[in-house]
Amino acid sequence: xxxxxxxxxxxxxxxxxxxxxxxxxxxxxxxxxxxxxxxxxxxxxxxxxxxxxxxxxxxxxxxxxxxxxxxxxxxxxxxxxxxxxxxxxxxxxxxxxxxxxxxxxxxxxxxxxxxxxxx
Amino acid sequence: xxxxxxxxxxxxxxxxxxxxxxxxxxxxxxxxxxxxxxxxxxxxxxxxxxxxxxxxxxxxxxxxxxxxxxxxxxxxxxxxxxxxxxxxxxxxxxxxxxxxxxxxxxxxxxxxxxxxx
Numbered sequence: 001x002x003x004x005x006x007x008x009x010x011x012x013x014x015x016x017x018x019x020x021x022x023x024x025x026x027x028x029x030x031x032x033x034x035x036x037x038x039x040x041x042x043x044x045x046x047x048x049x050x051x052x053x054x055x056x057x058x059x060x061x062x063x064x065x066x067x068x069x070x071x072x073x074x075x076x077x078x079x080x081x082x083x084x085x086x087x088x089x090x091x092x093x094x095x096x097x098x099x100x101x102x103x104x105x106x107x108x109x110x111x112x113x114x115x116x117x118x119x
Numbered sequence: 120x121x122x123x124x125x126x127x128x129x130x131x132x133x134x135x136x137x138x139x140x141x142x143x144x145x146x147x148x149x150x151x152x153x154x155x156x157x158x159x160x161x162x163x164x165x166x167x168x169x170x171x172x173x174x175x176x177x178x179x180x181x182x183x184x185x186x187x188x189x190x191x192x193x194x195x196x197x198x199x200x201x202x203x204x205x206x207x208x209x210x211x212x213x214x215x216x217x218x219x220x221x222x223x224x225x226x227x228x229x230x231x232x233x234x235x236x
Contacts, residue, residue: 042208044226
């Protein structure tokens with residue numbers, strides 16, 4: 001079946017502009033995560049959605065970052081007034097207790113990422 | 120807070136050499152431990168995991184043992200291949216592995232492995 005998909009694959013923007021990054025999780029997965037992968041910082045957790053529960057936003061680096069998940073499926077990560085330090089690869093992952101074929105009950109399946117470059 | 124420290128590399132080996140990538144962690148409670156791999160041009164994939172002390176995770180010839188006394192989860196492979204060239208990430212999840220719960224992962228900074236023929 002289809003894996004996690006993200007769009008766009010690459011995004012170049014100018015400092016100060018807003019950007020939206022999209023994630024389509026694996027169908028039926030109830031949990032969705034956003035991470036950021038940047039040089040020197042490695043992989044950092046940003047935000048986590050689980051079903052209809054309030055999201056865990058504890059990893060968002062500033063109030064310029066926000067995310068929503070519509071209908072328990074697709075998620076959009078929005079970065080307002082982008083800064084050069086926002087340049088990174090933004091990764092989305094999804095998981096479900098009932099995920100088939102996973103190595104573990106808690107396996108997170110990652111998308112290919114969106115590479116964001118802020119000029 | 121939770122943290123994961125792994126050797127940053129890069130690590131360069133010849134084919135059939137023995138591989139060890141060290142990983143230690145700091146966490147409250149009893150985390151689950153994971154190794155993820157990122158092959159060139161591909162997304163992150165789970166390589167192996169362990170959910171409690173003394174568990175050994177294994178997959179594709181790779182192994183790692185959950186050592187609570189040393190808070191470590193070192194990755195090993197007896198004979199690496201060129202196709203093992205990738206970035207390897209050690210990670211922990213502070214939630215329970217069973218019971219339908221899903222929790223964020225805390226990652227190390229990754230270790231680039233290059234295997235030469």
